[in-house]
Amino acid sequence: MFLYNVTLILDDAIAEEWLQWMQDIHIPEVMATGMFVSNRLLKVIDSPNEGVTYCTQYVAETLEQYNKYQEEFAPALQADLNERYKNRFVAYRSLMEFVPPTS
Secondary structure, three states: EEEEEEEEOHHHHHHHHHHHHHHHHHHHHHHHHOOOOEEEEOOOOOOOOOOOOEEEEEEEEEHHHHHHHHHHHHHHHHHHHHHHHHOEEEEEEEEOOOOOOOO
């Protein structure tokens, strides 16, 4: 299992609008690709950055599903975000693999 994490640092002025857009439009569009089995949206409480910081996390069962998302779906979805909120946010993306617990 793989966790795709997208951290965004937003201008204060757009944070509320962005959050509504994420919940109503963007996350449902990402999930509609069928490449992820779950998601969660978190607000960073102790961010050292100016602005408001959120993390959106998506869980993919396989690396192939994540790669397919990146190749086929991410460019258009990221372009929509960039066009809508141009120069009003900074994004950091990372991919993590779940480590099974030891017995």
